[in-house]
Amino acid sequence: MKTRNYLLPYAYKKAGMWMLIPFAAICLCFLFDVKLPKIEVPWLAIGDDIFYKGKADLVTEAGMLGLLVSLCFIALSREKDEDEMTAHIRMQSFVWSLWFTSAILAFGILFIMGLDFLSFALVALYLYYLVYILKFNLTMRGIRRAGR
């Protein structure tokens, strides 16, 4: 019986890793208030009074979207040697990351206030992906080393 796993081919993982470098750098600049050039364009979005008609900074939008896409590529691509044990480790890592991220979010909601909460919220958007990628890859690394 064939089951769908909804994963991308392995090549996307490599592409995601290369994409991560510039996009993570842009997002770190936002986080630490480093000034980047602005490219403002008219933008229609959901916002005040249902529709937000104003301007958006393309550098910000591209940076955050690029980070999301690159993390998706890394997290949701097959391994070179993907098999049922990899799928099992993937599932365990998903659950572990969800617990860990929830604990961090609960801590942030309770103990981070003011403007710092905005920085925390920005990181929190990507935290689940980051924790999952670290957990999954460290586990796989441990298994590959044990099997040598």
Place this chain on the structure above:
Amino acid sequence: MKNTVRVERAIKDITQQELASAVGVSRQTINSIEAGGYVPSAVLAFKIAKYFGKPAEAIFELEEGD
């Protein structure tokens, strides 16, 4: 779940890689199964048993607490 995959492999004189290729998984998966770190799915257990020409229960055995 206990298994005798390592013993069966030794009898047949094949490497982990050869068994892994025959049943369509990675060598690390066979290594983890032999070490007891990973319990294979029913499909994989039947594939391994078929490869050795034995019934699955001759290779895989439930332990107390399973």
